[in-house]
Amino acid sequence: EDQLRQLLSDMVFRSFICPFSRCIECNYPLYPVMKDTLSERVPPYVYQNQTEFKECHHCGRVFWKGSHWQAMQELLRRVGVDNNTSC
Template identity: 90%
Template sequence: MFAVSEPPRFLVDQNVGKLAVYLRMLGFDARRFGNGSDRQLLSEALAEGRVILTRDHLLRERRLVKKGNLKVMLFETEVAEDQLRQLLSDMVLHSFILPFSRCIECNYPLYPVMKETLSEKVPPYVYQNQTEFKECHHCGRVFWKGSHWQAMQEVLNRLGVDNNPSC
């Protein structure tokens, strides 16, 4: 079990890529690692102070990891929801969860935005029927409590995570 005193930042290996979306949904800084060598993955995680999330057993054998300079969380399962369940259990992260506070696409924080500024950015039906919106200032995506939000709420419920009612 990892002890953490502040919200951890993650570097998510491509072999557990969907986990990054779930972590962002919970409000964690979870950057995906693209194509690159293990050496590059380790170097980036160390430079950015990130915990590596992976299914690659060989990463745990690296000197930086064995010496304790770098944390690696290893997953056996391919199922992202089970990976998240394991991570929440092993790292005791519940006090840092801020659901729907990060962009699930680009990992940047979301900000509340006035509905009146969105008439050209969202579909007319959404504009008429929704009242709360958040926007990513980095990629420009707009989020609201639609069917995708409801599906994410169901994931949170299955995981036993307290849901923040904001979008």
């Protein structure tokens, strides 16, 4: 967390930070994807309990707001990133 705080304090364009907008695998942009296209690509529990999904058009990875997202939200809050803005 200390390293992240230092990086953020040194960034000139801090206002351009847009959490959860890029793939954690290949860093390509993420795009909203319709839930009904994902029944075979996400775990059944996730499919039943989530409504919003994003997909990387480069590597095909699918993302949703699960427990990892919640943990990252908390981390961003602790280091002072306003992660409630729409990107």
